[in-house]
Amino acid sequence: MRINTIDITEIKLINFDSKTKKLILEFSFLNDSMIKREYKYELIDMLPEMILRDIKQLKTPNYIDEEDEILGSINMALIKNDEEIKAALSRSLLKLGDRLVNLKYTTDATNYMKAYKSINTHQEIIYKNNGR
Numbered sequence: 001m002r003i004n005t006i007d008i009t010e011i012k013l014i015n016f017d018s019k020t021k022k023l024i025l026e027f028s029f030l031n032d033s034m035i036k037r038e039y040k041y042e043l044i045d046m047l048p049e050m051i052l053r054d055i056k057q058l059k060t061p062n063y064i065d066e067e068d069e070i071l072g073s074i075n076m077a078l079i080k081n082d083e084e085i086k087a088a089l090s091r092s093l094l095k096l097g098d099r100l101v102n103l104k105y106t107t108d109a110t111n112y113m114k115a116y117k118s119i120n121t122h123q124e125i126i127y128k129n130n131g132r
Contacts, residue, residue: 003076006059008085011127013092016041018100018119025126027055044097048089052079081129088127096122 007030014036015024021041028034035058039051056077079085099119106112 002074003078004060006055006077006079007129008055008079008081008127009129010125011085011089013096013122013124013126016096016119016122018103018116023096025051029059041093041096044090044093047093048086051089052082052086055079085127092124092126 008027009030010026010028012026012028013023014026016022022038023041024036024038026034026036035055037051037054037058039047041047043050056079060075060077096119099115099122103112103115103119106115
């Protein structure tokens with residue numbers, strides 16, 4: 001059995017399309033690798049868990065230990081500070097949801113276009129590991 005520890009150093013919201021409700025997140029890892037993934041903004045309660053599960057699947061190596069027949073093909077991935085990352089993702093997604101609701105109920109054309117541009121060009125650092 002092999003256990004892989006994943007250390008996420010930073011999560012950034014790169015792009016959000018308010019029409020299709022798709023967001024692009026960029027993940028930086030301790031070994032300086034980066035991954036960009038696209039997610040659909042739906043089921044806000046489940047999205048942080050889905051994102052972490054996706055990262056675990058991407059970063060888990062397909063390693064088979066020939067010496068251990070029973071546990072040789074089992075690979076586990078553990079994310080450091082996963083609860084902290086989930087909380088940061090939830091907070092950021094809820095703030096984004098509030099901005100979408102405010103956009104929906106804006107009646108003035110000028111304010112609507114300002115809010116629309118603000119949402120679509122919004123970039124944010126969702127999580128940053130400060131070396132703890």
